[in-house]
Every structure is written in C-alpha cells, then in structure tokens.
Amino acid sequence: MEATLEVRGLCKHYADGDRLVEVLNHVSLDLAGGRSLAVTGPSGSGKSTLLNILAGILAADAGMVVLRTGEATVDLATLNDAERTRLRRRHIGYVYQFFNLVPTLTVWENTVLPARLNKRLDLDARAGELLDQFALSARRDTFPEVLSGGEQQRVAVARALVLQPPLLLADEPTGNLDATNSKHVADLLFSAAREQNVALVIATHSEEIAARADQRLHLNVDTPPLT
Amino acid sequence: MIARALLRFLQRTPLSTLMAVLGVALGVTSIVSVHLISATVAERLDELIPRQLAGFTHFLHRADLQADNYFDLRRRWRSGALPDVEGLSPLIDESLLVDTRQVRAIGVDLFSADIGVVEGAGSAAAEEWRWDGVWVDESLVDVVRLPVNGIIAAPPGTLVGDIGVVQDLLGWPSSRISYVGARFVSPWDDLRSLGEALLPGLDAGLPEVTPALSEAGWQIVSLARQHPASQFGKSVLFNISALGALALLVAWFLMYQVAVSWLRRLWPVFERLHVLGVSWRELGGYFAAAMLVLGVVAGGLGLAAGYLLAVQLYGIAIPQAEPEFSLDAWVVLKAAGSSVAVCLLGGAVAFNRARHGIPAERRLHAALILPLAALAGVAFDSSGLIGGFFSIAVLSVLTALAVVPLLNRLRLHSQRLAGPLLVRLSLRELFWYPREFSIALAGLSLAVATAIGVGLMIDSFRADFSRMLDRRLTYDVVVRGGDELAGIASELAATPDVSRLQRYQTVALRIEGAPFELIVTKVDAFEAARYGLSTPLAPDAALLSEQGARTLGRGPGDTLEVDGRELRVAGVFSSFGDLVPRVIVDRGSGLTGRLESLSINADDPARVLGAIRSLSSAAEVELQADLRRIALDTFDQTFAITAVLITIAMVVAGIGVYVAVTTLRLNRRSSTRLLHGLGIVRGESALMDLSLGLGLGAMAVVLALPLGLAFGWILCEVINPRAFGWTVALALSADALATPAFWGLVAAAVAGVLRFGRDEEGTHVART
Incomplete structure (x- = not known):
C-alpha cells in the first residue's frame, strides 16, 4: 500500500545569532492511511518543528515531504508558502496542546471553521455527527472559555476531522490534560485514524500514548536519528 | 542598563x-x-484697541457724566473706599467729523497716559512737543489742522490729545467727559496673562468677572465689552x-x-x-x-x-x-x-x-459627578466660553468611560452576530477584549463626534446665515462711503431706472456704556420686512440686533434710551457677522447720523451701476449677487481651518485604531497561530483586520452620534451666544451626520487594512 505521508532526508536548522543550530537532520519516514506515528523526544528536539514542516507551516531546508491526498500527490518542498497554506486548509488536520480553539467562536463555529474556510457547507451534518460522537452537542452554542480542558481538546479533534483529511497532526494533544481526559482524547485520535483511514502523527512526551502508536520516531536534541 | x-x-x-x-x-x-x-x-x-485705552481693565459710565463725578470718585478711591482699583483717569472718547473724515477723538490726561509713539516715524511728527498738539494714526497726518506731536499705532482715524484739546475740538465745556478709565487688580491677573501667552484668545473664553463698585449710579463696562470687534x-x-x-x-x-x-x-x-x-x-x-x-x-x-x-x-x-x-x-x-x-x-x-x-467605585463616582459638571458648564452663562468647552470635555470623558461597560454588555449578545465566520470572529474580538480597544475607540469617537458637532453647527449656521442674506439682500445695488454719497443720492433719485432708493445714516454711540452703531433710515414696510418686522417702524420704536439685545438684556416690548430719546424695542433681528451691536431707528425719530450708504433697486442695475461710477470714483459699489457670494465665501473661508484641524484629529484617531488592532494581534498570538495552522491565507487575515477596523469604526460612530449631537447643540446654543452674541438654530442635516460617520469608518477601515494581514509572529514556531 502506498504511504499517505512520505518523508525523505528532511533537514532543518535555525539561526541563533551567528550560529546555526541543527534541529532536524535527515529525517525520513513513511506513514500509511489508518496508521499512527508517535514522535517522541525531549523538549527542544524538534518535534513541533517536524510537525510544522509536515503541515507546511514551515519550509524544510532540505529533503522531501510527499502527501498523497487521494486527489493528488504533492511534494511540499516544491510549494511556496501560499500553496502550502491552501494544501493545509484542505487536507491536513491539526491539534495543538494549548489554545486550540478560537475564543470568539462558539463550539459549533469552531468545529465548522475548516469547512467554512473551504466553502464546504455540505459538511455541517458531519460536524454535527462529530459533536454527537464526542458528547459535545449540549455545548454547541457555548464559547470555549466555559469548556473544560478535555472538552476543548475534543472540540479541537472534531474540528481537525471535519474535513476527513488524509493526514492528522497532533502536537502533544494531551499534554495539558488529566489522565482520564488524556485517555479519552487519545482514544478519539487513534480510533479516528483507524476508522477513517487517516494517517496520524502525534508528538508526545507520554510513553503510554507513544506505545499505542503503530510506529515511533524518536528525536534527540543533538542528532535526531530515525528509528 | x-x-x-x-x-x-x-x-x-x-x-x-x-x-x-x-x-x-x-x-x-x-x-x-x-x-x-x-x-x-x-x-x-x-x-x-487704541493703546491709550488698552491699559484700563474697565470703563465707568454714568448718565450725564460730569468732571465732578470723576473727582468725587477719585476722592473716595484715595480715601481707600475702592481697594481693588489701581488707577483712575478721566477720558473722552467721541466721534467727530474733520474735513468729512469720521475721526475717533480720544482725550486723555497727558500726565498719566502712555501715548506710545511709533518708533521711526519722527519725520511726520511736529518739531516740538506741544500741549495743544495731538497724536494721530498715519491716515490722519494730512487731515488734522492741529499741530501733530507724533504718529501712533492705532486703528485708522484715531486722534489722541490732552482732555482739554479734545474738549475744544468737540466744542464741549471743561466739565464734560465721556467716561472714566479704571484699572482693577485681581489676584488672577498674572495667571490670566500667562494663560493668554500660552493660548492666545484664552482670555476671551474665561468668564467675565465684573468687579464690585460700591458707588451708586456707575455702570462698569469691561475693556473687552467696550471693544467688541x-x-x-x-x-x-x-x-x-x-x-x-x-x-x-x-x-x-x-x-x-x-x-x-x-x-x-x-x-x-x-x-x-x-x-x-x-x-x-x-x-x-x-x-x-x-x-x-x-x-x-x-x-x-x-x-x-x-x-x-x-x-x-x-x-x-x-x-x-x-x-x-x-x-x-x-x-x-x-x-x-x-x-x-x-x-x-x-x-x-x-x-x-x-x-x-481602575477601582470600580471611581468609575461610579465619575458616572455620577460628570453629568452634573457637564450640565453646570452649559447652564451657567457666567461660566463663559470655557464653561461650554468644559461641558464638551466632560461629555467626552463620560463617553470614554462608557466604552468598556458598553462593550461588555454587547459581548453578552455577541452570539447572535451573523455573517461569514471570519468576520464574526473579528467583530466579536471587539467585545471580547474591550480594554485593548477602549481608548482607540474613545479617541475615534471623539474625533467623529467633534466632526459631527462642528459640521452640524456649520450647516445650521450656514442655513441661518443664508436665510438672513435672503431676507436682507433685497436691493440690487449697494453704495458705501465716499463724500459724494449725498450728491449721488440726489442724482439717482431723479433717474427713472431707480425704483427705490434707501439712505442709511450711521453714527457710533454708547448705550448704557456699551458701544453701538446707530442706523437711521426710513423704515417703511419694505425696509421693516428685511428685519423680520411686518409693519413700518414707528418713530418712537427701534430695532435691536441680537448682539445688542443680549448686551442690554432687552427684548421686544422693552424700552431703551438712545441719545436722550426713549424708544420701544419693536423687534430683534439676526446679525451674524456684526462686530458691533446695532440699533435701527426710523428717520422720523429725530435722531441723525452721517450718510454712510445707499441701497438701490433698479430696473436695469447694470446701467445704474455705470451711472454711479460715472458720478464718483471713490464710492464703493457692490451688486447684491456679489455681496451674497462674498459673504458666503468669507463664511466658508472662516471654517477652512476647522476642517483641517478635524482631519488631523481623525488621522491621529486612525493611527490609534491601527495601534489597537496591532496590539490585539500581538496579544492574541495563540489565536493567530491557530488560524495560521488552519490555513488562513493573508487575504483572509486582511479581511479579519478590515472587519475589526470596520467594527471599531461602526462602534465609534454609534458612540459619536449622540455625542456629536450634544456637541452640535452646545456649539449652537451655548458657545455661539457666549462668544459672538448670536444664537444658531440647530438643524439636523443628514450630511453633517453622515460625512463624519463615513470618514470615521474609512479611517478605521484603512487602519485595519494597512496591516495587510501581517502576522506579527511571522512563521516562527517555538521548537519543542
């Protein structure tokens, strides 16, 4: 089976004054739809940088990131910032650790935001189903400020899935939650990946969550190796 | 470090x-x-103001003033009965004709007066300083036949001499004087001088405090009131x-x-x-x-x-x-x-x-006290111009204080907002983070409100002014000045083209101490209609300009004494643009003046114009159409500075909006990052900034409309009467309301769009 996400020789460095700091050094990976990859490593090892490159928020210095969307196969390295942004809004779901929701939009509005950005009014029904599935229907018209941390992350997952993207990126999605909520959100992510044939990349410090993933990529501070 | x-x-x-x-x-x-x-x-x-009078703070008038009255007052002053008075001096200030030139003759006590000869003008001065000589402004050097001691800086047609010399010129007895100049001291004098140096014109805005004078029969007129121009x-x-x-x-x-x-x-x-x-x-x-x-x-x-x-x-x-x-x-x-x-x-x-x-109780105190303060500023005329502007300032502060509670209240209903999601998101930010917008919003509201208030005042004023011109400009041709007016009038009276010839005699006089211009003319039904009166003016009646009525505190039905004659006030007419209060009487009243102008209606105004020009080259001749154009051009010119100042305020307010939107984006980086992650493109970011700017502009307009209306009312009903003596009827013009609102929205929208949807954070994402 062809991989949904294919990464080869990915490199990224940052300038720190006159010094160049290498963050990602020839990272390669393959991830098929319905499979999950846990990215682990200490703080500063480049987990978020990797996810941001996969999402097209950052451009890599070298290497290739190929995404198969079902419509087309795209190498993110060949796209400019605007093209990567368009690709992200159509085909990539993203869940952050903090501040996942727009505070001035209600739960419903946050959930349908990706659909609205893509002018897909037909996805309202799916958004409703996701809110039902995640036990959030009762909170539909409330603003995020009154939601618990767990509820906020569930809304974020629902929003990330509403477009049925081939790739779902989650940057420490449970880092801010208690054990129960953490497990609940992880369940949602992994089951969505399996059931909806989504390739899930999840950056985490949690050994428990990493263990649930089909694949694992460990990044070190100095020379991130591919495992 | x-x-x-x-x-x-x-x-x-x-x-x-x-x-x-x-x-x-x-x-x-x-x-x-x-x-x-x-x-x-x-x-x-x-x-x-002639320098010889400018040194006094007030002038003391009384009926049939004699030199003895002055000396009585002086004796009381020297005995310590007038502790606030620093100086007293008898004065003569009258008009007389010298070789057909109207001359203002000022008689002073040469021992105490500061004449103030113009430096470098010695060539025109007399060889020797003579007690029977006079000081004149440059225009009178070749007119007066008396010895000229020097040239003074004074309005054209001013002559200054010793009291005795001027009494001789006027043919007055030595016991007669015009009034007494007095210099009152106040503990605020130095402060007022400092204020005037820092803010030229400030003194005119401060409340006029009339000093108390215990002596009976005297009227105190301030230097400013006696020189209204x-x-x-x-x-x-x-x-x-x-x-x-x-x-x-x-x-x-x-x-x-x-x-x-x-x-x-x-x-x-x-x-x-x-x-x-x-x-x-x-x-x-x-x-x-x-x-x-x-x-x-x-x-x-x-x-x-x-x-x-x-x-x-x-x-x-x-x-x-x-x-x-x-x-x-x-x-x-x-x-x-x-x-x-x-x-x-x-x-x-x-x-x-x-x-x-900010402690909540301080807001509450302000909300209770400020409306009362604003009311006091407009209610008490004695608070002067500064009182009116104080009310405007207080209302502005009140509006600024109302911004945060208003936005908080609107937040409760923000769920109902409709429209595209990104627009909704941005508009709600306005209600969500009121503290980040309140000041920018208050600034823009204030600028828009001022534009509305001033616009309403100008439009209302223009409408009233235009109405006054429509009523007043009923003659085809107006001829002013020149010594040949009487001759011109005789010639024109015999011309068949001329259907109506109106002669106006004018004289400067004082009524109850205040300077007035008396106009004597035939006030028949046609002429009376020009001043809003439906019947001819009776010989024992007078028409008062609005400034005159305000100065004397008289209205229709009251009586007033003009040059020894008791007259009934038949009506009060609007007199926008007048520098001096006017009183108009019929020529049957027995009062007289110098023929100063003619107004003419003619079948062929151009031919009459030509005839006047052939009769006299000195006379100033104007057609009614030109008069109207000149008057309205002058009106518009007067307010040109106003428009520029409001524009500057609007630009500064626009910058405030820009800073506010930028601040929000900086302070809400997490939202920006999130939206970036969801694939918001730059155009959409710009749309959000535009929506936020427009939302802010719309809120500013909502706040500015009532505030602007209040400003307009204060400018028309409080500031104008206090500053100029006339009232402007506030008229709500759509243009005055809509134009500032439009520009306020534009300023806010431009301030939002100027950011071009920039993401302050750029694409930097923390490395973890």
Whole structure:
C-alpha cells in the first residue's frame, strides 16, 4: 500500500545569532492511511518543528515531504508558502496542546471553521455527527472559555476531522490534560485514524500514548536519528 | 542598563514607535499651527484697541457724566473706599467729523497716559512737543489742522490729545467727559496673562468677572465689552484653539494606547526585575524616560510641521495678508511641553493602571459627578466660553468611560452576530477584549463626534446665515462711503431706472456704556420686512440686533434710551457677522447720523451701476449677487481651518485604531497561530483586520452620534451666544451626520487594512 505521508532526508536548522543550530537532520519516514506515528523526544528536539514542516507551516531546508491526498500527490518542498497554506486548509488536520480553539467562536463555529474556510457547507451534518460522537452537542452554542480542558481538546479533534483529511497532526494533544481526559482524547485520535483511514502523527512526551502508536520516531536534541 | 533595554525595546518595535511619534507629532502640529496663527491674529486684534485705552481693565459710565463725578470718585478711591482699583483717569472718547473724515477723538490726561509713539516715524511728527498738539494714526497726518506731536499705532482715524484739546475740538465745556478709565487688580491677573501667552484668545473664553463698585449710579463696562470687534476676533481664536487641542487630546489617547500595548509586553520583565530588587518607582522612572525620549522627538517634528501648516492655513483663512510667524520661546515651550506631557501622562496613566487597575467605585463616582459638571458648564452663562468647552470635555470623558461597560454588555449578545465566520470572529474580538480597544475607540469617537458637532453647527449656521442674506439682500445695488454719497443720492433719485432708493445714516454711540452703531433710515414696510418686522417702524420704536439685545438684556416690548430719546424695542433681528451691536431707528425719530450708504433697486442695475461710477470714483459699489457670494465665501473661508484641524484629529484617531488592532494581534498570538495552522491565507487575515477596523469604526460612530449631537447643540446654543452674541438654530442635516460617520469608518477601515494581514509572529514556531 502506498504511504499517505512520505518523508525523505528532511533537514532543518535555525539561526541563533551567528550560529546555526541543527534541529532536524535527515529525517525520513513513511506513514500509511489508518496508521499512527508517535514522535517522541525531549523538549527542544524538534518535534513541533517536524510537525510544522509536515503541515507546511514551515519550509524544510532540505529533503522531501510527499502527501498523497487521494486527489493528488504533492511534494511540499516544491510549494511556496501560499500553496502550502491552501494544501493545509484542505487536507491536513491539526491539534495543538494549548489554545486550540478560537475564543470568539462558539463550539459549533469552531468545529465548522475548516469547512467554512473551504466553502464546504455540505459538511455541517458531519460536524454535527462529530459533536454527537464526542458528547459535545449540549455545548454547541457555548464559547470555549466555559469548556473544560478535555472538552476543548475534543472540540479541537472534531474540528481537525471535519474535513476527513488524509493526514492528522497532533502536537502533544494531551499534554495539558488529566489522565482520564488524556485517555479519552487519545482514544478519539487513534480510533479516528483507524476508522477513517487517516494517517496520524502525534508528538508526545507520554510513553503510554507513544506505545499505542503503530510506529515511533524518536528525536534527540543533538542528532535526531530515525528509528 | 534597564534604560538601554527599554530603548532597545523601542527600536525592536519600530512600527508602533513610529506610529506613536507620528500621532503625537500630529497633535503637536495642530496646536503649534493654531498658536502661530492665533498669536499673529491676536496681535492685530490688540491693535484694534487704541493703546491709550488698552491699559484700563474697565470703563465707568454714568448718565450725564460730569468732571465732578470723576473727582468725587477719585476722592473716595484715595480715601481707600475702592481697594481693588489701581488707577483712575478721566477720558473722552467721541466721534467727530474733520474735513468729512469720521475721526475717533480720544482725550486723555497727558500726565498719566502712555501715548506710545511709533518708533521711526519722527519725520511726520511736529518739531516740538506741544500741549495743544495731538497724536494721530498715519491716515490722519494730512487731515488734522492741529499741530501733530507724533504718529501712533492705532486703528485708522484715531486722534489722541490732552482732555482739554479734545474738549475744544468737540466744542464741549471743561466739565464734560465721556467716561472714566479704571484699572482693577485681581489676584488672577498674572495667571490670566500667562494663560493668554500660552493660548492666545484664552482670555476671551474665561468668564467675565465684573468687579464690585460700591458707588451708586456707575455702570462698569469691561475693556473687552467696550471693544467688541477685538473680543469677537479673540473668541474665534479661542474656539480654534479649543479645536486645535482636540488633536492633542486624541494623541494622548493614542499614546496611552501605545503605552498599554508596550507595558503588556514589558510587564513580565518588569515583574522579574521587581523580584530581583528593582522598585516599581525606579521601573516607572525608566519607562517615563523612554516616553520622554519619544515626547522630545515628537515635539521637534510637530514644531517644524506646525510651522509649515500654519503658513498654509493662514494662506487659506486670510489670503489677503502675509503671515509673519516667529518661533518664539512660548511656541517652542508649548510644543515641547505638550508633547512631553502627552507622552509622560499617557505612560504614567498606563503604568499606574497596569499596576493598580481602575477601582470600580471611581468609575461610579465619575458616572455620577460628570453629568452634573457637564450640565453646570452649559447652564451657567457666567461660566463663559470655557464653561461650554468644559461641558464638551466632560461629555467626552463620560463617553470614554462608557466604552468598556458598553462593550461588555454587547459581548453578552455577541452570539447572535451573523455573517461569514471570519468576520464574526473579528467583530466579536471587539467585545471580547474591550480594554485593548477602549481608548482607540474613545479617541475615534471623539474625533467623529467633534466632526459631527462642528459640521452640524456649520450647516445650521450656514442655513441661518443664508436665510438672513435672503431676507436682507433685497436691493440690487449697494453704495458705501465716499463724500459724494449725498450728491449721488440726489442724482439717482431723479433717474427713472431707480425704483427705490434707501439712505442709511450711521453714527457710533454708547448705550448704557456699551458701544453701538446707530442706523437711521426710513423704515417703511419694505425696509421693516428685511428685519423680520411686518409693519413700518414707528418713530418712537427701534430695532435691536441680537448682539445688542443680549448686551442690554432687552427684548421686544422693552424700552431703551438712545441719545436722550426713549424708544420701544419693536423687534430683534439676526446679525451674524456684526462686530458691533446695532440699533435701527426710523428717520422720523429725530435722531441723525452721517450718510454712510445707499441701497438701490433698479430696473436695469447694470446701467445704474455705470451711472454711479460715472458720478464718483471713490464710492464703493457692490451688486447684491456679489455681496451674497462674498459673504458666503468669507463664511466658508472662516471654517477652512476647522476642517483641517478635524482631519488631523481623525488621522491621529486612525493611527490609534491601527495601534489597537496591532496590539490585539500581538496579544492574541495563540489565536493567530491557530488560524495560521488552519490555513488562513493573508487575504483572509486582511479581511479579519478590515472587519475589526470596520467594527471599531461602526462602534465609534454609534458612540459619536449622540455625542456629536450634544456637541452640535452646545456649539449652537451655548458657545455661539457666549462668544459672538448670536444664537444658531440647530438643524439636523443628514450630511453633517453622515460625512463624519463615513470618514470615521474609512479611517478605521484603512487602519485595519494597512496591516495587510501581517502576522506579527511571522512563521516562527517555538521548537519543542
């Protein structure tokens, strides 16, 4: 089976004054739809940088990131910032650790935001189903400020899935939650990946969550190796 | 080290630093230009009062004044009965004809008077100083037949001499004088002088305090009231100065907004430094020093720009005169002082609020006290122009205080907002983060409200003025001045083309101590209709101008004494543009004056015009159509400065909106990052900024509409009567309401769009 996400020789460095700091050094990976990859490593090892490159928020210095969307196969390295942004809004779901929701939009509005950005009014029904599935229907018209941390992350997952993207990126999605909520959100992510044939990349410090993933990529501070 | 870090911070936030400096510099530009123009015009206005009278603060009048009355008063003064009086002097101030020239003859006590001979004009002066000689302005040098001791700086047609000499000229007995000049002292004199130097025209805006005089039978008239032309001009200056201060006030709002934004970013650092042992006082001092640097830079820029703007504005407002501006110590002090004060005060209030917030009870007290203060300013005429402007300032503060509670209340209903999701998101930010927008919103509201208020006043005034011209300009041709008017009138009376010939005799006199212009003419039904009267004016009746009625406190049905005759006030007519109060009587009243003008209706006005020009080259002849055009052009010219000052305030307010939107984006980086992650493109970001700007603009307009209406009402019903003696009927014009609202929205929208949807954070994402 062809991989949904294919990464080869990915490199990224940052300038720190006159010094160049290498963050990602020839990272390669393959991830098929319905499979999950846990990215682990200490703080500063480049987990978020990797996810941001996969999402097209950052451009890599070298290497290739190929995404198969079902419509087309795209190498993110060949796209400019605007093209990567368009690709992200159509085909990539993203869940952050903090501040996942727009505070001035209600739960419903946050959930349908990706659909609205893509002018897909037909996805309202799916958004409703996701809110039902995640036990959030009762909170539909409330603003995020009154939601618990767990509820906020569930809304974020629902929003990330509403477009049925081939790739779902989650940057420490449970880092801010208690054990129960953490497990609940992880369940949602992994089951969505399996059931909806989504390739899930999840950056985490949690050994428990990493263990649930089909694949694992460990990044070190100095020379991130591919495992 | 902390100071260096702060300066580095300013360097690292170049855009907001630039905007802050630009905004404050524009505010300073506004007040510097107004000061330069006002100081120049005030100097000219001062010249309208002969120097020999300008040294007195008040003039004492009484019926049938005799020299004995003066000496009685003087004896009482010397015995200590008039402790507030510093000086008393008998004066003669009358009009007389010298070789057909109307001359104002002023008789003074030469032992105490400061004549003030013009330097370098000695060639025209007499060889020797003579007690029976006179001092004249340049226009009279070749007119008077008396020995001329020197040339004085005074309005054209002024003659000054010893009391005895002028009594001889007038044919008066030695016991008769016109009035007594008095110099009253007040503990506020020095303060008022300082205020006048800082804000030319201020004195005209302060309440007029009439000193108490225990002696019976005397009327006290202030120097300003006795010279209404000068007072009129200074009132205009006061109004313009107040408007000039608007941009500075909005600049203060901007500075405060910027300081709040900077402090939000600096505060974590300050807190850490405080933990390390740096006192809050020291931190505040460093922040103030950074503000001071901005203030000095903005002051310098504003001074230079203000000078250039003043040259331009002067050219627009007074095109016939060449400006002579000097950047003296006062204007430099004013520019630097106001700029530094705006920056320091903006910074200090922001710093204080960041530390302590605003106690809710203080807001409540303000909400209770401020409306009463605003009411007092408009209710008491004795509070003068400054009272009216105080009410305007209080209402502005009240509106600014209402912003946060209003936005908080609207937040409760923001769920109902409809429209595209990104627009909804941005509009809700306005209600969600009121503290970040309140000041920008208040600044823009104030600028729009002022534009609305001034616009309403100008439109209402123009409508009233135009109506007055429609009623008054019923003659085809008007002929003024010239010694040949009587001859012209005789010739025209015999011309078949002329269907109506109206003769106007004029004389300057005092009624109850106040200067008036008496007009004697045949007031038949046609003429009476020009002044709003439906019947001819009876010989024992008079028409009073609105200023005259206000000066004397009389209205229709009251009586007044004019030159020894008791007359009934038959009506009060509007008199926009008059410098001196007028009283009109029928020629049957027995009063007379000098023939000053003719008004003519003719079948062929052009032919009559030609005939007049062939009869006299000296007479000034004007067609009615020209008079109307000139009057309306002058009206529009008068308000040209106003439009520029409001535009500056609007630009500064626009910068405030820009800073507010930028601050929000900076402070809500997490939202920005999230939206970026969801694939928001730059155009959508720009749409969000535009929506936010427009939302802010719309809110500003909503707040500005009632505030602007209140301003308009105060300007028409309070400021105009107090400044000029006339009332303007407030008319709600759609244009005056819609145009500022439109430009307010444009300013806010442009401020939002100017960011081009920039993401302050760029694409930097923390490495974890």
